[in-house]
Amino acid sequence: MSTSDARGGLRSRASTTVLGAVSAATDRLAGIGLPEARALGATAEEIARETSASKYVVDGRFVNLDPPAPPAGLPVGAIGDMVRRVGHPSRRIPVRRPDFAAQPRPLAATWLGHATALVELDGVRILTDPVFSRRASPSQHVGPARMHAAPIGVADLPPVDVVLISHDHYDHLDTASVIELARTHPGATFVCPLGVGAHLRAWGIGAERIRLADWHGEVHSAGIRFVAVPARHFSGRGLERNNTLWASWAAIGPQHRMFFSGDTGFSESFDDVGAAHGPFHLTLIAIGAYDPLWADIHVNPEEALTIHRMLxxxxxxxxxxxxxxxxxxxxxxxxxxxxxxxHAAQGRPGQSAADIVIPQPGGDIDVTHRTGTALIAPDWWKESA
Structure with a gap:
């Protein structure tokens, strides 16, 4: 074994030990009612040390390249709409427990709920925006709760090579999930935008496992090239906003290309992404949590389909x-x-819904062979709606 391999093994064991200590400390904080402090992540000073050299930082904050329109204020009744159960299903959401093969497929994806998916790209397993906790919140006592159970837990995942993170909002970056992933998948690297790495280090993940990119920057991990492209959104886990970067990602393998949107509003710049880094064979694009009040930072389903076709x-x-x-x-x-x-996928002359697939939580699609559990009941969601 080479000296560098030995050092790498020592770093991995040391990282696992640190993560165990962090996990134990987090459990003790939770026991006395203080898990929220840990969930906030890095301090502003720690984040600034990672982001200050970016040319996209203006007065200490990242700024959208396509600025969103200024908010017009909440209309009467909007807050009531948010707290009512209008966004809940009328029936139970069916959840499938995925069955992963021993070896990853050339191009496949399993939806695990919200923005979490396990993508198999040219033999590499990539997990996007891991959230396995019950609530998307710094506290597991308050905040948005799951409307369906997680199809599997972190411990049930097959070996993960890359954890791909789009930004630091709680519904995309969950403290408990990240710590457990790092502990139980010691070979995984974490690919994320500038500033998010400071959160990971604050939770005990070693710097040698973290790959950072600015907009239009790229990193390599497990034989895949990851390019961070500008998204139209914002960031923040506490009172501080926009001091960490948000991004969409192009994942480019030897044979296949995948795009992961994270959170974004619509932008014509995605046409440039398709020209520069595509054409993509699989896109994972957000279609929910849109509203006229924040139309510039979350795409609606029709805009998502347009972005898909640009890419x-x-x-x-x-x-x-x-x-x-x-x-x-x-x-x-x-x-x-x-x-x-x-409806949008079927609504153009000469077009069909053949370019979309809507799996139930835990459902998968093998893109290469056009097989998978997502094709068994493609309209499953109608029963729950």
């Missing part, structure tokens, strides 16, 4: 929708995102 250049690619059906985060009805997406 894929009308090739035989698939869109797997994310960011709907798991947490109630907006005023639209529970099944509306899926219904609108399905």
């Amino acid at each position: 894929t250049r009308e090739t035989e690619a698939l869109l797997l929708p994310l960011h709907w059906g798991t947490f109630n985060l907006a005023r639209h009805k529970w099944g509306e995102p899926a219904a609108r997406l399905s």
Whole structure:
């Protein structure tokens, strides 16, 4: 064994020991009612040390390249709409327990709820925005709760090679999930935008396992090239906003290409992403939690389909929708995102719904062979809506 391999093994064991200590400390904090302090992540000073050199930082904050329109204020009744159960399903949401093969497939994806999916890309397993906790919140006592159980837990995942993070909002970056992933998947690296790495280090994840990128920057991990492209959104886990970066990701393997939107509003710049890094064979794009009040930072289903076609250049690619059906985060009805997406995919002359697939939680699609549990009952969501 080489000296570098030995050092790598020592770093891995040391990281696992630190993570165990962090996990134990987090449990003790939770026992006295203080898990929220840990969930906030890094301090502003720690984040600034990671982000200050970025050319996209203005007065200490990241700024959208396509600025959103200024908020017009909450209309009468909006808060009431948010707290009512309008976004809940009328019936139980069916959940499937995924069955992963021993070896990853050339191109496949399993939706695990909200923005969490396990993508198999050219033999590499990539987990997006891991949230396995019951609530998308710094506290497991208050905040948006799951409307369906997680199909599996972190311990039930097959070996994960890369954890791909889009930004630091609680419904995309969950403290307990990240700590457990790092502990139980010691070979996984964490690919994330600038500033998010400071949160990970605050939770005990070693810097050698973290890969950081600015907008238009790229990192390599497990033989895959990851390019961070500008999204139209914002960030923040406490009172501080926009001191960490948010991004969409292009994942480029030897044979296949995948796009992961994270959270974003619509932007014509995605056409440039398709030209520069596509055409993509699979896109994972958010379709839920949209609203006229924040139209510039969350796409609606029709915009998601437009972005998909910008990125894929009308090739035989698939869109797997994310960011709907798991947490109630907006005023639209529970099944509306899926219904609108399905209608939009069928609504153009000469087009069909063949370029979208809507799996139930835990459902999968093998893109290469056009097989998978997602095709067994493609309209499953209608029964729950």
